[in-house]
Amino acid sequence: MGKAEEVLVVGAGPAGLVASIVLAREGFLVTVMEKEAQVGGNPDWHPSAHATPLKGPETWEYIGIDCSPCFRDVSEKCDVFMNQNKLNLSRVPQGLWVCERGSRESSLDSYLFRIALAAGVRFQFGRAFLAEDLQQAPAKTVLATGLTPGMYSFLDKPSSRYAGYHAFSDHPRDDARASIYFGGLGKEYGYTSALNGIWYVLLFSRGELPAENLDYFRGMMEKFEGKHVAGWRQFFGATPKLGPELICRDRFILSGTLAGFIETNLGFGITGALISGKIAALAVTDPKQAQAEFEGFTAGIKQRIAEKKKGQAGIAFQMGKIWFKI
Numbered sequence: 195m196g197k198a199e200e201v202l203v204v205g206a207g208p209a210g211l212v213a214s215i216v217l218a219r220e221g222f223l224v225t226v227m228e229k230e231a232q233v234g235g236n237p238d239w240h241p242s243a244h245a246t247p248l249k250g251p252e253t254w255e256y257i258g259i260d261c262s263p264c265f266r267d268v269s270e271k272c273d274v275f276m277n278q279n280k281l282n283l284s285r286v287p288q289g290l291w292v293c294e295r296g297s298r299e300s301s302l303d304s305y306l307f308r309i310a311l312a313a314g315v316r317f318q319f320g321r322a323f324l325a326e327d328l329q330q331a332p333a334k335t336v337l338a339t340g341l342t343p344g345m346y347s348f349l350d351k352p353s354s355r356y357a358g359y360h361a362f363s364d365h366p367r368d369d370a371r372a373s374i375y376f377g378g379l380g381k382e383y384g385y386t387s388a389l390n391g392i393w394y395v396l397l398f399s400r401g402e403l404p405a406e407n408l409d410y411f412r413g414m415m416e417k418f419e420g421k422h423v424a425g426w427r428q429f430f431g432a433t434p435k436l437g438p439e440l441i442c443r444d445r446f447i448l449s450g451t452l453a454g455f456i457e458t459n460l461g462f463g464i465t466g467a468l469i470s471g472k473i474a475a476l477a478v479t480d481p482k483q484a485q486a487e488f489e490g491f492t493a494g495i496k497q498r499i500a501e502k503k504k505g506q507a508g509i510a511f512q513m514g515k516i517w518f519k520i
């Protein structure tokens with residue numbers, strides 16, 4: 195038997211972990227390079243509870259990994275508010291699920307990490323992939339660095355700012371839920387999610403918000419969620435300006451949010467990361483087929499970006515209409 199082919203994956207988020215698991219199961223010798231000291235991404239952002247539009251069983255089947263222990267379907271426990279009025283929706287279109295992110299044992303990241311270790315994936319923690327590594331990196335290196343801005347400039351890839359304020363609180367362990375808030379704050383909107391004893395709120399804002407806007411949203415959290423937000427933490431990230439593009443770029447394979455696989459209304463990126471991890475693994479052996487699958491999944495995102503440019507985007511909470519098919 196010949197020596198197993200080696201593949202480097204950069205980034206131990208859901209996209210990089212799914213790609214590494216699929217490749218290791220196919221017999222590749224996989225190393226994941228991760229800039230943080232452990233799995234779980236940026237410790238300023240997590241541990242947190244995230245909501246995401248998802249078709250659970252179909253997604254597990256497509257990626258070949260059963261992620262059900264990490265996710266809860268909250269489609270019927272999700273309220274949508276417009277200008278402080280609760281909309282009368284019987285359920286969220288297309289389904290909304292919650293999962294935990296970060297380095298705790300109960301997170302999606304740790305769950306996929308355990309599966310990756312069992313599949314034989316090797317990890318190099320505390321090592322950031324830098325601009326100078328682009329020249330030496332082996333062909334077919336999978337880049338899955340998510341919203342972290344660095345890689346966009348290394349690749350000369352135009353990006354948009356993904357930013358806002360978030361806050362965290364305790365929550366009853368057995369309760370899982372999510373809510374979405376539109377209106378009353380100009381272009382800003384936000385959502386809350388709760389799982390595994392964590393309550394999380396995110397308010398999007400590309401620029402700095404005046405204190406009165408943050409106080410207004412804090413008041414809404416007290417009124418509708420019964421939560422006191424003691425302080426807001428500002429965060430910044432980056433997403434591809436041009437949306438989903440070619441996943442094979444020079445000698446590299448792009449995956450997850452870096453590949454533009456992120457929903458354009460509320461920046462939901464977990465489902466896209468899982469699916470594109472599988473597609474990135476396919477791109478190692480069959481780039482043409484991988485690109486075709488990528489296009490199929492992301493057609494709705496492209497359409498939405500085009501509509502937004504023409505000012506025809508419609509109301510933002512109709513996310514079911516623009517999400518991809520699975």
Ligand SMILES: Cc1cc2nc3c(=O)[nH]c(=O)nc-3n(C[C@H](O)[C@H](O)[C@H](O)COP(=O)(O)OP(=O)(O)OC[C@H]3O[C@@H](n4cnc5c(N)ncnc54)[C@H](O)[C@@H]3O)c2cc1C
Pocket residue numbers: 204205206207208209210227228229230234235236239243244245246247321322323324338339340341342344345360387396429431449450451452456461462463464465467
């Ligand atoms: C504050 C915040 C809240 C969010 N809330 C939600 C939500 O509720 N629902 C939802 O669906 N999506 C949400 N998203 C988006 C979602 O987190 C991302 O779309 C998703 O994590 C993308 O997965 P990924 O695997 O592509 O990248 P990530 O999960 O971002 O993982 C990338 C990994 O690469 C590592 N890395 C970065 N640069 C380097 C480098 N140079 N070298 C080595 N390693 C590197 C990072 O440390 C990280 O571990 C949120 C994002 C943020 C920032």
